[in-house]
Amino acid sequence: MASRDVVQYETPLTRGFRWFSGVFIALYLVWTLLPILVMFVSSFKDLLEAFKIPAVGDWSGIGVFFDFTPTLKHYRDLFVNLDFSRYMANSLVAAGGSAVISVILGSMAAYSLSRIDFRGKSDLFFWIISTRMAPVVAVMVPLYAIFRSIDLVGTLPGLILAYTTFNLPFAIWILKGFFDNVPYAIEEAQMVDGATRFQAFVAILPLVAPGVGAFIVLCILFAWNDFLFAAIIGSGGAKTLPVATRELVQPQNIQWGSIMAAGVVTTLPMMLLGLVIRRYLVTGLTMGAVKE
Amino acid sequence: MARVTFRNVWKKYGDFAAVKDLNIDCPDGTFLSILGPSGCGKSSTMRMVAGLEHISAGDILFDDKRINDLAPKDRDVAMVFENYALYPHKSVFENMANPLKLRGQDTGRIKDRVTQAAKLLEIGHLLERRPQELSGGQKQRVAIGRAIVREPKLFLFDEPIAHLDAKLRAHMRGEIKHMQRTLGTTMVYVTHDQLEAMSMADQIAVMHEGELQQLGSPREVYNKPVNAWVAGFVGEPAMNFLTCELTREADRLSLSHPNFSLALKPDQAGCLNGSAGTVRMGVRPDALAISMTRPAEPVITGEVFVTELLGGDMIVEVQLADARIRVKTAPEFAGSPGEACYLSVNRDKWHAFDIDTGRAYF
Numbered sequence: 001m002a003s004r005d006v007v008q009y010e011t012p013l014t015r016g017f018r019w020f021s022g023v024f025i026a027l028y029l030v031w032t033l034l035p036i037l038v039m040f041v042s043s044f045k046d047l048l049e050a051f052k053i054p055a056v057g058d059w060s061g062i063g064v065f066f067d068f069t070p071t072l073k074h075y076r077d078l079f080v081n082l083d084f085s086r087y088m089a090n091s092l093v094a095a096g097g098s099a100v101i102s103v104i105l106g107s108m109a110a111y112s113l114s115r116i117d118f119r120g121k122s123d124l125f126f127w128i129i130s131t132r133m134a135p136v137v138a139v140m141v142p143l144y145a146i147f148r149s150i151d152l153v154g155t156l157p158g159l160i161l162a163y164t165t166f167n168l169p170f171a172i173w174i175l176k177g178f179f180d181n182v183p184y185a186i187e188e189a190q191m192v193d194g195a196t197r198f199q200a201f202v203a204i205l206p207l208v209a210p211g212v213g214a215f216i217v218l219c220i221l222f223a224w225n226d227f228l229f230a231a232i233i234g235s236g237g238a239k240t241l242p243v244a245t246r247e248l249v250q251p252q253n254i255q256w257g258s259i260m261a262a263g264v265v266t267t268l269p270m271m272l273l274g275l276v277i278r279r280y281l282v283t284g285l286t287m288g289a290v291k292e
Numbered sequence: 293m294a295r296v297t298f299r300n301v302w303k304k305y306g307d308f309a310a311v312k313d314l315n316i317d318c319p320d321g322t323f324l325s326i327l328g329p330s331g332c333g334k335s336s337t338m339r340m341v342a343g344l345e346h347i348s349a350g351d352i353l354f355d356d357k358r359i360n361d362l363a364p365k366d367r368d369v370a371m372v373f374e375n376y377a378l379y380p381h382k383s384v385f386e387n388m389a390n391p392l393k394l395r396g397q398d399t400g401r402i403k404d405r406v407t408q409a410a411k412l413l414e415i416g417h418l419l420e421r422r423p424q425e426l427s428g429g430q431k432q433r434v435a436i437g438r439a440i441v442r443e444p445k446l447f448l449f450d451e452p453i454a455h456l457d458a459k460l461r462a463h464m465r466g467e468i469k470h471m472q473r474t475l476g477t478t479m480v481y482v483t484h485d486q487l488e489a490m491s492m493a494d495q496i497a498v499m500h501e502g503e504l505q506q507l508g509s510p511r512e513v514y515n516k517p518v519n520a521w522v523a524g525f526v527g528e529p530a531m532n533f534l535t536c537e538l539t540r541e542a543d544r545l546s547l548s549h550p551n552f553s554l555a556l557k558p559d560q561a562g563c564l565n566g567s568a569g570t571v572r573m574g575v576r577p578d579a580l581a582i583s584m585t586r587p588a589e590p591v592i593t594g595e596v597f598v599t600e601l602l603g604g605d606m607i608v609e610v611q612l613a614d615a616r617i618r619v620k621t622a623p624e625f626a627g628s629p630g631e632a633c634y635l636s637v638n639r640d641k642w643h644a645f646d647i648d649t650g651r652a653y654f
Contacts, residue, residue, distance in 0.1 A: 188342075188344050188371075189378075189379075190379075
């Protein structure tokens, strides 16, 4: 294998560009991380302390942000008085359920589209992704009408079905690309070894693990952060974290402390998921097994 | 172990026939090599035997049992793929154990069989590795190992050593042949390399454009090619072809060419009786002898074009009026380009083919 070193020579232009990128990245980090930091810190502050801010231009007063007595009372409030554990469970079941169903159905559909030729295949494939072209808002009313007539409004299965409707086409598209990259000879070898077609399909699933991992992350993120479906289709019986957080904003009383804590509770699981799934996202698993 | 029979087998892709009316009978324990250039239908043939392609028409039989409609797993064959097709996420051990595991063998037996096969192939020390950590030759051994852990009815090898370097290829030829003789299992071996087919097979099926040209032992295919195509494909360096006129002087039939006029032997003349005009004469480089002085017997006269020393042999290209032909000679040959030279023909080993159809007269 050739060396992977990239040969690069310094010129005033590259030096200037490197300096510029450094500044850009620093600003970008502040821009993305500061709100999260404020949310995190504020969730441990009493309401009075949370609203203490230094005067404009008083940089030495920045210490005020970090000068507080940590308290868990907002978290206690969330889980004891506001029933957030139930909403969290709803979020988990809705996001996880739709991810699992989408992966199972999506991988089978993607495998078929990748391996089998049939009449109208490209049209079918386009139709699958075209279902994602209309904005969610546009289909919301008819979808609500359908769900209502079959009594799925306000239930978890209803919410899972709604998310799956939107995740499945996506799963099929992502996974088909990954299946296309797995050499067919590997399944043929499995079948000659004594596997059924289905066993051969299952045997190559580890080779598309990076695709499955990437899809699961995207699918869960979509469902976990979704507000529109959860508010309209899940309303009532299947309230999820974003909807419950929104309800903390009341006309007379905006519960900033609880909102910040709810924000942390909503964000943390996704960060953990990102860390856990990261090692499955390594590509190049098929390299070296098949000589092309 | 099984006897394999192809009965009027066709493979069609749309209107294109990749395999045309194939009939082969391969007795139990035979090493059958299907030889042909790329696109001749040899791989389609093998894949039909494995069950990876449907058979468009005709039957394939294992021991008189028609297997057309059986799934690959029910055919009890083991296959080695050209690109090895190892399972990249599994260790060498797991790769080799896979066929046994899928057939529900118990762990102890799997371990025994895999260890035994690994020992035979000298890859025992690699069992814990993954395919991407292996060299080409090692991967190829693992692929063979996966085929031999089971005792299948039939081995199918699809150009298994085509991607190895020349030295390793020569080594593996011997090993695969020895392995097949030791296990005694019927083998179908697909290759485009005539040297592999010649050196390993009991029977060679030469295919061209979907049609079986000749089925026979390596000796038959080499010494008695049925047509000019087989004659030109088998043998390295390739056979020389010259367009000659048949001429009759008194009782003797001769092949005439601007550079020579050589009489046919009586039995050869018998084969040509009734045909007239132009024929293609074929003679292998090792059936010619070159000298710089004119011998007493009738010869082909030409001039040296170029000499190639191949270590133990030398190939001399000789310029004739309308063509160049190659002669195999000893490395001591001292002619230089441009000099006149004389080629005597071993007339037991020359051939004549029909100018249009390519069919061999003798």
